Every structure is written in structure tokens, then in C-alpha cells.
Amino acid sequence: MTRVTLPAHLRKLAGVDGEVELNIAGEVTTCSILDALEERYPVLCGTIRDQRTRRRRPYVRYYAARQDLSHDADDEPLPSEVAEGKEPFIVLGAISGG
Numbered sequence: 001m002t003r004v005t006l007p008a009h010l011r012k013l014a015g016v017d018g019e020v021e022l023n024i025a026g027e028v029t030t031c032s033i034l035d036a037l038e039e040r041y042p043v044l045c046g047t048i049r050d051q052r053t054r055r056r057r058p059y060v061r062y063y064a065a066r067q068d069l070s071h072d073a074d075d076e077p078l079p080s081e082v083a084e085g086k087e088p089f090i091v092l093g094a095i096s097g098g
Contacts, residue, residue, distance in 0.1 A: 028083035
């Protein structure tokens with residue numbers, strides 16, 4: 001079971017409270033997590049990544065096991081702690097400004 005933490009506005013949009021738990025068959029990657037998340041909650045399609053290009057949207061970051069995975073390849077295997085559900089995969093809206 002893979003755990004996913006979403007920012008508050010995406011939890012509200014998807015109608016979930018707290019973490020989302022996903023069963024992912026095969027290798028656990030950023031892409032496989034986002035595919036499963038969008039399949040289960042179609043309302044999230046296009047909110048985390050562009051629907052056409054499937055690239056991460058600006059100001060969205062991915063974290064797992066105390067690592068910023070935002071610029072890693074989406075098909076790279078995630079740390080075993082994430083695949084095993086010990087650590088969540090975190091989708092976070094970045095903040096900018098001054």
C-alpha cells in the first residue's frame with residue numbers, strides 16, 4: 001500500500017480526508033503513483049501534471065523519504081520506504097514571492 005499526502009486544496013477537490021492509500025501493481029514510481037491517483041480521482045487530472053504533456057505543473061513539488069524528487073525522472077523507482085508504505089509520497093504546492 002502506497003501512501004500519498006496531498007495539499008489541502010487537492011484533498012478538498014478530490015473529497016478525501018487525510019492521506020490517500022493506493023495499491024500499485026509493479027514498480028512504484030512517480031508516474032505510477034500519479035496514474036493511480038488520477039484513475040481513482042479523475043477530478044485531479046490536470047491539477048498535478050499537465051494533461052497533454054504529463055509533465056509536473058510549475059509550483060508543484062514531489063517529496064519522499066526526505067528527498068526532493070521534483071526534478072527526477074518520473075519512471076525512476078522510488079525509495080523502498082515509499083513503495084512499502086512506511087513513508088508517504090508527498091505532493092506539495094510550492095510557494096514563491098518576496
